Amino acid sequence: MSSLFSLPDDVVLNCLVRVPERCYGNISCVSKRLRSLVLSPELHRLRSLLYKDSIYLYCFNKERVSFQWFTLCRSEETTTDQYQLVPLALPSCKMISSSSTVVVGSKIYFIGGYFTPLSVIRILDTRSGKLTRGPSMNVACTHETAAVGVVDRNIYVIRRCFGEDENQVVEVFDPDHSQTWEFASEEIVQSLEKKVHAMDFGVDRIGGFYKLREGRLRKTMERKGDRPICVCVVESVLFAYFRTGGLMWFDTKLNAWTRLVTSDEVLTLEGEFCNVVMSKYDGKLAVFWPGYEIIGYMKE
Known part of the structure; x- marks a missing residue:
């Protein structure tokens, strides 16, 4: 282990990136330096370059009175399919705690929330560990949540605007090319079969889907x-x-x-x-x- 301590950080990081995440808990107990490297954004960036299925969980820590990021990995203490949450050194921001979220590639998009107007989005790059503000949508609505889904790497947002003329507003964002919001012909959503499915929080409890080819929202899933x-x-x-x-x-x-x-x-x-x-x-x-x-x- 002494020979490992003599190596520069970039070499140690390249070694750690090949170690299963379930071992990071024990490694971080060896020394302050290894703990710092295990929690570093650079190690997380290097691991994000590897193909894998990851879960990022954003939780409120009552003891620290702050939000904290975790990732899910298999527990090293058992041979069964048990998992544990490993803390990550990613940016903490109260504004994203109640946002609608969607993932495209290595980036997590946070859309609206209780603390921000719905036109605002924030983007977390899991490779660099940076949280930035993205381009605002065209129409600001007063409702706190939106239906968000991804189809062919395009982000669709379905919102209900309240006012004299209450209606549904659908906007689409292309993160790979235009990186701008364009209009497309109380919800939660997922993408399925080239449709954006939405669950309404309203009194009728009716779900629906936005059909891309027809460019309109249809009610179903009552x-x-x-x-x-x-x-x-x-x-x-x-x-x-x-x-x-x-x-x-x-x-x-x-x-x-x-x-x-x-x-x-x-x-x-x-x-x-x-x-x-x-x-x-x-x-x-x-x-x-x-x-x-x-x-x-x-x-x-």
Whole structure:
């Protein structure tokens, strides 16, 4: 280990980038220098160049009274499929804590939120570790959330503007070429089958999708009397977590929601678990919800 300490930082980083993330916890305990390198944005940038499926979790730390980034990796203490959260040294910003988020390549896009108008977006480059402000959308709406989806690397945002003439506004952003917002002919959204699917927070609890070829929003996926908390697409299957219905998947052929059932259990997260978040990870559905500690569930 003494020979490792004599090497320059860039050489050590190139060694660490080839070590599984599940080992970083132990490595960071060896010395202050290694801990600093493990948490450094440069190591995270180098790892982001490797092809992999990653989850980034942004959490509020009550002890530090601040927000903190984590990434998910397999636990080194067991041979089973158990995971642990590893802290990351990425920028912390209160403004993005309640934004709609979407990922294109190595960048995470934060659109609107409770603390910013909906026309504002922020972009986190996971390779460089830099958080920047992106180009504003054309129309500023007063509602705090927006339906956001990615189709063919283009970002679609569906918003409802409130006023004398209440209507739906759809804008599209091309991050690879024009990098500008253009108009396209209370929601959460995921992309599926060349459509942008949205779940409405309104009284009717109706979902819908924005069909790209037709350039219009169609209503479908009705589930009255229940409120969607979050949605996620895994292997072309649309999942949603409802406040009372729990975790369900949508059958596009039957146009109906079905509770997720296995031979052993029905997965529902009861009562106060109203801040559930879901994400695709390594072909599985990862579900997180708050408790005395961050709790997670991985579903094939």
